[in-house]
Amino acid sequence: MSGNTNKLDAPTGFDPVRRKFLSAVTAATGVALAPGVMLYGITRPSPATANVANEAVANAARWGMLIDVGRCADGCDACVSACVEENGLEGHGRPATDAQWIRKVEIRNPSTGRRQSLPVMCQHCAEPPCVDVCPTGASFKRADGIVLVDKHRCIGCRYCMMACPYKARSFIAEDLEDQKPHAPRGKGTVEGCTLCVHRVDAGRQPACVEACGDSGGGAMLFGDLQDPQSEISRRVASHATRQIRADLGLDPGVRYQNL
Amino acid sequence: MGMEVRTTYREISGRSPQFYTLGVIMGTFFLLGLASVAYVEHAGHHVTGGSNQIVWGIPDVFAMLLIVSASGALNVAIISSVFRVKLYQPLERLSCLLAIGLLIGGLMILILDLGRSDRVIVAMLNRNFKSIFAWNFYLYTGFIAIVTVYLWTQMEPRMNRYIPAAGLFAFGWRLALTTGSGSIYGVLIAREAYNSAIMGPLFIAMSFSFGLAVYILVLLAACKGSGREIGSVLLRRLARLLGVFIVVVLYFTAVQHLTNLYAAGRGGVEHFILFDGGLYSLLFWGGQVFLGGLVPLVLLFRSSRGGLYPAGRTVALAAALVLTGAFAQLYVIIIGGQAWPLTLFPGMEVSSSFFDGEIAAYTPSLPEIGLGLGGVALAGLVVLFGTRLLRFLPTTLANSVLDPQPTAPAENS
Numbered sequence: 001m002s003g004n005t006n007k008l009d010a011p012t013g014f015d016p017v018r019r020k021f022l023s024a025v026t027a028a029t030g031v032a033l034a035p036g037v038m039l040y041g042i043t044r045p046s047p048a049t050a051n052v053a054n055e056a057v058a059n060a061a062r063w064g065m066l067i068d069v070g071r072c073a074d075g076c077d078a079c080v081s082a083c084v085e086e087n088g089l090e091g092h093g094r095p096a097t098d099a100q101w102i103r104k105v106e107i108r109n110p111s112t113g114r115r116q117s118l119p120v121m122c123q124h125c126a127e128p129p130c131v132d133v134c135p136t137g138a139s140f141k142r143a144d145g146i147v148l149v150d151k152h153r154c155i156g157c158r159y160c161m162m163a164c165p166y167k168a169r170s171f172i173a174e175d176l177e178d179q180k181p182h183a184p185r186g187k188g189t190v191e192g193c194t195l196c197v198h199r200v201d202a203g204r205q206p207a208c209v210e211a212c213g214d215s216g217g218g219a220m221l222f223g224d225l226q227d228p229q230s231e232i233s234r235r236v237a238s239h240a241t242r243q244i245r246a247d248l249g250l251d252p253g254v255r256y257q258n259l
Numbered sequence: 260m261g262m263e264v265r266t267t268y269r270e271i272s273g274r275s276p277q278f279y280t281l282g283v284i285m286g287t288f289f290l291l292g293l294a295s296v297a298y299v300e301h302a303g304h305h306v307t308g309g310s311n312q313i314v315w316g317i318p319d320v321f322a323m324l325l326i327v328s329a330s331g332a333l334n335v336a337i338i339s340s341v342f343r344v345k346l347y348q349p350l351e352r353l354s355c356l357l358a359i360g361l362l363i364g365g366l367m368i369l370i371l372d373l374g375r376s377d378r379v380i381v382a383m384l385n386r387n388f389k390s391i392f393a394w395n396f397y398l399y400t401g402f403i404a405i406v407t408v409y410l411w412t413q414m415e416p417r418m419n420r421y422i423p424a425a426g427l428f429a430f431g432w433r434l435a436l437t438t439g440s441g442s443i444y445g446v447l448i449a450r451e452a453y454n455s456a457i458m459g460p461l462f463i464a465m466s467f468s469f470g471l472a473v474y475i476l477v478l479l480a481a482c483k484g485s486g487r488e489i490g491s492v493l494l495r496r497l498a499r500l501l502g503v504f505i506v507v508v509l510y511f512t513a514v515q516h517l518t519n520l521y522a523a524g525r526g527g528v529e530h531f532i533l534f535d536g537g538l539y540s541l542l543f544w545g546g547q548v549f550l551g552g553l554v555p556l557v558l559l560f561r562s563s564r565g566g567l568y569p570a571g572r573t574v575a576l577a578a579a580l581v582l583t584g585a586f587a588q589l590y591v592i593i594i595g596g597q598a599w600p601l602t603l604f605p606g607m608e609v610s611s612s613f614f615d616g617e618i619a620a621y622t623p624s625l626p627e628i629g630l631g632l633g634g635v636a637l638a639g640l641v642v643l644f645g646t647r648l649l650r651f652l653p654t655t656l657a658n659s660v661l662d663p664q665p666t667a668p669a670e671n672s
Contacts, residue, residue, distance in 0.1 A: 095612065096310035096620075103613040107604050120603065120611075129448060135392035136385045155382050156374015158314040159392055165449030167601050167613060170311050171374060174303035187303050188374030244603055248448055 059143035062126075063195060063253060064225040065209065066232050066241060067118060070258035071219035074117040077104050079220065082211030083121075086196060087183040092174060099170035099185075101193040102208055118259065119208065119220070122147055122168040122193035123244060123252030130160035130169065138189075145225075145253050146195045154189040161190060165245050166252075168192045225253060266349040266660075268650035277484040281643055285636040292633010295626035296371045304374065307627050312619030313597045318372040320589045321631030324469065325365030325638055326399070326440055327462055328585075330433040331470015332357040333406065334500075336413075337433075340426030346496060346661055349653040350478070351422075355410040356645045357477055358433075358470075359403055364638030366399055368630055391442050398436040405429050414650070437463045444592065451528040452596030457518065461511040465585065468504035472581035475501065477642060479575050481652055489571065490658035498574045502559040505581060509552050512588070528599045531618070532591060539595035542587040551584005594621055 083102045084090060091098030102121035108114070124147045130139045131147065138153035139160050149160075149169075161169045169192040176185055182198035185191055196206035204210075205222045212220040223232030235241075241255040272278060299307060309316040336354035339347035370376055386393040409425040412418040441462030444453040475497055482489045516533065519525045532539055555577035559569065569577075598619045603609060609616035646652055 092305070094305060096312065096614075097305040099311075100613045103611045103615075105603065105609055105611040105613075105615050108608040109606070110608055120615075131387075132389045133392065133446070134387055135390045135396065136382050137387040138385075153378075153381055153385055154375065155378045157392060158374070159390070159443075161311070161314045162450065162597070163447050165601055166603060167311075167615065171304065171309075171314060173305035173307075173309075188300075190374070245449075245605075 057143045060226070061224040062145040062226040063200060064124065064145065064223065064232060065195075065206075065254045066221040066223075066235055066257060067254065068217075068219045068221075068257045069116050069118045071217040072116075072118050073217050074106065074115065076117075076216050078211040078214070078216035079119050079208035080104060082207040083193070086180070086199075086207035087194075088178060088180040088185075097171070097173040099172060099191060101168075101170070101191070116259065118256065120166060120168075120244070121208070121254070122195070123166050123250070123254045124193075124195060126251035126253065127249065129163040129165065129250065133159045133163040135159065142197075144200075146197050146200070147192075148194055148197065149189065149191055151184055151186050151189050151191070154186075156188040156190065158190060165248055165250070267654045268349075268352065268652060269654045270648065270650055271481065271485040271646045271652060273647050275484070278643070278647065281484070281639070285639040285643065288632045288636035289640060290633075291629050292367075292371075292631075292636065295629030295633065296376070299626050299630075300376070306624060308622045308624045309627075310619070310621070312600075312614050313594060313621040315593055315597065316621065317590070317594070317623040317627045318368050318630045318634075319593055320586065321634055322365045322368035322372070323440065323589050323593065324582075324585055325361045325368070325634055327437060327466045327589075328469040328473045329358050329361035329365060329466075330402070330437045330440075331466035331468065332361055332474050333429060333433050334467060334471050335474055336409070337426055337430045340413075340422045341430050343423075346493060349656060349661070350493075351413050352410065352651045353478060353481070353646070354474060355406050355413070356651050357474055357642055358406050359410075360638040360641030360645065361470075361473065362399060362402055363641055364634040364636075367637050368634035371630060391439055391446060395436075395439045395443070398432070398439045402432060402436050405432050433466075434463060437466045444596065449601055450596055451519075451525050451602065452532065452599055453592060455515065455518065457511065457515050461508075461515055464504070464507045464511045465588065468501065468508045468581055469585045471497070471501050471504055472578040472585070475574060475578040476582075479571055481646060482656065483571075485652065487652065488655045488657040490656055490661055492658045492661055493656055494571060494574055495569065498559045498569050498577070501574075501578065501581065502556055505552055505556050505559075508588075509548070512547070524602075524605065528596075531599050532595055536595060536598070536618075539591050539598065542595075543591050546587025547584045547591065550580050551582075551587060555580045555584075597621075 080100075080102050087101065089099055089101060102119050104117055105120050106115065106117050108116075124141075124145055126141075126145065128139070128141055128147050131141055133139075135157060136153045136155055138150045138155070139147070140150060141147045156171065158171055161167075161171060169190050171190050172185055172187050175187055179185055183194070196204075196208075199206060209220040209222040212218060221232050221235065223230040225233055225236065227233055228237075235257070236255055239257050241257045242259045243250075243252045243255055246252075307316060333354055335347050336351040336358075338344045339351050339354075370379055373379075375381075382396065386396070388394070405425075406429055409422075409429045412421040412425045438459035441458035441460070444450070445455055445458030448454050478497075479489065481487070516529060520529045532543060534540055536543075558573055558577040558580075598621065600614070600616050600618065603615065
C-alpha cells in the first residue's frame, strides 16, 4: 500500500512542458478529426435522402440490349460520342491507352465482300469470365445482370482484361480530371461499360441507346430480357438474333439482329 | 548404410571484395527497380510499353521467370530428400534458400506492377476463390512458409528426421504452385495462344529446367567467389540432369504447338507465333529452341561424352543459355500471346478504333525493365545475405567428400 501512496504522491509537482505538450496533442487531434466527422455527418444519408443507389438490386430483371445491325450505319458513331460525353471518357490523345467503353467495329466477310458496322461494348455476360478471374471480387455481376467493377476493390492486376473475349475493358493509365460524379474512375484500375447503371437505376435508358434513337439509326433497344412482355423480349422471341461468340457459352446480355 | 560423410557448412565471408561488389551491384539494381515503380505509379502506366492491347508486359516476363525458376530451384533438395540421392544432400540448403529468394523477387515484381500496388491489403482481405490469382496468393506465400520449415528440418539437427516428410510436402506444393502459374494463362478461354490444359504441365517442365539452370549458376558463382571446390562428379551429374530437363521442355513445347495447330481455328495464331510473328517467331526459334535448347544440349552432352567431364565454364554457359531461352519462351508466351488479336467474329476481317483485328505492338520501356531487374536483384540479395548470415554452403564439394552413389544401395557398401 505504501508503494502506491508514494506513487500517487510523487507527481504533485506541476510540469508546464508536459501540460503544454498534452494540450497541443489534444488540439491537433481535434483539428485532424473534425473535418472527417463533419463530412461523415454530411454525407451519411438520412432516411429521407436515401436514394435508389443505396438499395439492394433485385434479380427481378435481366437488363440487356438488342442491336439491329441492319440499321446501324457505317460511319455513324452517335452511340460512342454519347458514351464519351455521358461518362466523361475524353482521352489524352493516346489511342493505345485511352479508355473505350463502346466502339464501332467494321466487319467484312472475305468470301462475299459484305460489310457491316456495329457497336461492341461490355456484353454483360450471364457467365462473365472477368468475374471468375478477378482475385479480389472487384469485378462483379449485379443481380439484374449488369457487370461492373468496384473501383475501390480493383487492384489493377488486369487479369479481367486478359479473360474478356470481347476486349470490353480498359485500364486507366494516367491521371484523370473532371470526372462525372455518377461515373467514378481511377488511375490504376480497370473499367468498362456500366450499361449506364446510374441511368438504369433511375428508370432511364443507357446514353448510347438514347443517342442512337435521337440521332442514329434507332438500332439499339434496351430492356428487360426476363420480362416476356418487354419489347426486347418480344423481338428476341420473334426474330433471329445472335450473341457474339455464342460458342463460348457465356450468354451475353447484348444480342445482335441481322448480323 | 556404409560410410556416413558429414558435411560441414560455413557462411560466406562478408569481407571479400566479391561480396561487396555483388552487394553494391544488386543493391543498385534493386533501388533502380523501386525508382521505376515510383515513376510509373506517379505518371501512370501510359509511360510503360503496356496498353489496352498488351496488358501484361515485360515485368510479368521477369516475374514468371523468377517464380517458375523458384519452384524448380527446389529440385536439388527434393532429389536429395524425397528421392534419396545422397550426392545432392550437401546442396539441399542452398536449393531451399534460392527457391525462397527467387519467389520473393518474382512476387515483388507482380505486386509492384499492379495498377494499385498500395491496395495489396485489399487483395488479402477480399478473395474470390474462383480466381487462379487468389489461389496463387496462397500457393506463393505458402511456398515461402513451407520451404522455410523444410529448411529448418535440414539445419536443425534434432529436426533432421523430418526432412523426407517436409521434402515430400514441399514437392507436392511446388507442383501445385507451378500448375497454378501455368493455369493463369491456360484458363483464359479467349486467348487462342494458350487456352489449353497443357500450360500447367508445360510450366512444370519449364520450372525443372529454368530452376536447375539458376541453381547451377548460383552454385558455381558461390563456390568460385568463396573459394570452395566443386568436384567434377557433381558437376557432371548436374549437367546431365539439366540436359534431360531441356529435352522435356522441348517436348512439351512441341506438344503445345502441335495440338494447337491441329485445331482448325487456332491455325492463325500458330502461324503467327511460329512463322510470321517477326520478333516473336525469331525469339521462338532463335531464342528458345536454338539458343535455349539445342546449343546447351550439345554443350552439355558433347563434353560429358567418353568419360570427359564438362568444365565448369561450359556448364555455366549452358545454364546461362537455358535462361536466355527461358526469357525468350516466356516473352513469346505472355506478350506474343496477347499480340494476337481476340477473335470476336470468326472468319471475318475486322477493324475498329480499338485495334480490333490488328497485331498489337509492344516495346518494353525502361521503367518496366528496371522493375524486372529490381526483382532479380532482390532475389540475388536474399541469396547473398542468406549465405552470409547462415550456414547454407558446404565448405567443399570436392569429389573426395561426396558420396557418388545415385541412390543408397545396400549391397554396394
